Amino acid sequence: MGEQTKTSARIAGPRDAGEGGSPPVIDAAFARWLADRAGQELLRVRAEIGYADPKALKAAGDQAAHDLLKTELARWRPADAVLSEEDEHSRVAWQEGVARPDRLGASRVWIVDPLDGTREFSEEGRTDWAVHVALWTADSSNPACLAAGAVAMPAQHRTFATDKPPAYPPMPLESATGGAIRIAASRTRPPAFVTALAGEIGAELVPMGSAGVKIAAVISGEADAYVHAGGQYEWDSAAPVAVALATGLHASRIDGTPLAYNQGDPKLPDLVVCRKDLAPRLLAALQKHLPTQ
Numbered sequence: 001m002g003e004q005t006k007t008s009a010r011i012a013g014p015r016d017a018g019e020g021g022s023p024p025v026i027d028a029a030f031a032r033w034l035a036d037r038a039g040q041e042l043l044r045v046r047a048e049i050g051y052a053d054p055k056a057l058k059a060a061g062d063q064a065a066h067d068l069l070k071t072e073l074a075r076w077r078p079a080d081a082v083l084s085e086e087d088e089h090s091r092v093a094w095q096e097g098v099a100r101p102d103r104l105g106a107s108r109v110w111i112v113d114p115l116d117g118t119r120e121f122s123e124e125g126r127t128d129w130a131v132h133v134a135l136w137t138a139d140s141s142n143p144a145c146l147a148a149g150a151v152a153m154p155a156q157h158r159t160f161a162t163d164k165p166p167a168y169p170p171m172p173l174e175s176a177t178g179g180a181i182r183i184a185a186s187r188t189r190p191p192a193f194v195t196a197l198a199g200e201i202g203a204e205l206v207p208m209g210s211a212g213v214k215i216a217a218v219i220s221g222e223a224d225a226y227v228h229a230g231g232q233y234e235w236d237s238a239a240p241v242a243v244a245l246a247t248g249l250h251a252s253r254i255d256g257t258p259l260a261y262n263q264g265d266p267k268l269p270d271l272v273v274c275r276k277d278l279a280p281r282l283l284a285a286l287q288k289h290l291p292t293q
């Protein structure tokens with residue numbers, strides 16, 4: 001039996017791809033592979049550094065995951081541009097009169113958040129943090145031009161990616177029967193209007209960290225919607241929105257307009273992700289909360 005186990009452990013499987021050899025060629029499978037690699041690195045950093053100094057743990061996690069993504073993207077997708085939360089040069093808002101960053105003239109741009117839910121990553125026992133890897137392409141047929149995306153949630157042992165989009169979530173019983181809609185919201189800084197909105201439509205807030213984990217909760221049916229406003233950047237939502245759209249969910253700005261990525265200014269301050277059947281009701285309720293022009 002022991003010998004059998006040893007033998008089968010030596011048989012190469014799909015997980016071996018990339019361990020020593022090449023990663024997947026297809027972009028969506030590559031995004032999953034890359035997000036998983038960074039996720040494993042983050043678990044290693046957590047185990048090595050511990051939780052005594054949360055600031056040091058956050059910094060070490062951000063850096064380690066960023067370095068891994070940067071190195072592997074340069075190695076396996078050298079012609080593509082990158083927009084990363086942790087890369088000052090690519091993330092800066094472009095203004096007329098200064099040199100355009102490479103990504104604005106590129107046809108393929110990886111939009112990555114090496115560690116989303118940084119605060120939760122630094123808290124022992126919390127699993128609501130993620131690695132985001134998305135691919136924006138100028139010629140994508142997707143409305144947000146997101147050709148591929150992966151959200152790794154290593155502490156939850158799951159990764160959602162566009163290579164195998166999860167099945168469309170079933171309508172939960174409580175929503176189907178008129179019970180409270182569950183809106184995923186930031187656990188540390190929920191926007192004031194989301195609390196007001198929940199009161200107006202009889203929804204309950206489900207607090208959790210990380211934009212990626214909140215959108216993953218909608219994808220899996222653990223929440224009915226994610227509503228956010230007041231500030232965020234393209235890397236906070238690109239990968240999970242790619243998976244949500246591939247799953248068949250609704251994703252837009254809170255005024256209903258499409259989400260646009262790889263813009264001159266990477267600020268993308270608000271969004272709503274929900275089941276399609278809920279979108280008209282939520283967007284109507286959001287009307288009175290839109291920022292004044």
Ligand SMILES: Nc1ncnc2c1ncn2[C@@H]1O[C@H](COP(=O)(O)O)[C@@H](OP(=O)(O)O)[C@H]1O
Binds near residue numbers: 113185
């Ligand atoms: N008002 C705001 N301005 C800028 N970024 C915000 C924001 N509210 C949330 N975010 C970002 O969105 C992600 C999810 O936040 P939350 O868990 O509070 O919902 C976090 O990303 P990072 O962890 O990558 O910094 C956080 O920084």
Ligand SMILES: [Mg+2]
Binds near residue numbers: 115236
């Ligand atoms: Mg983030």
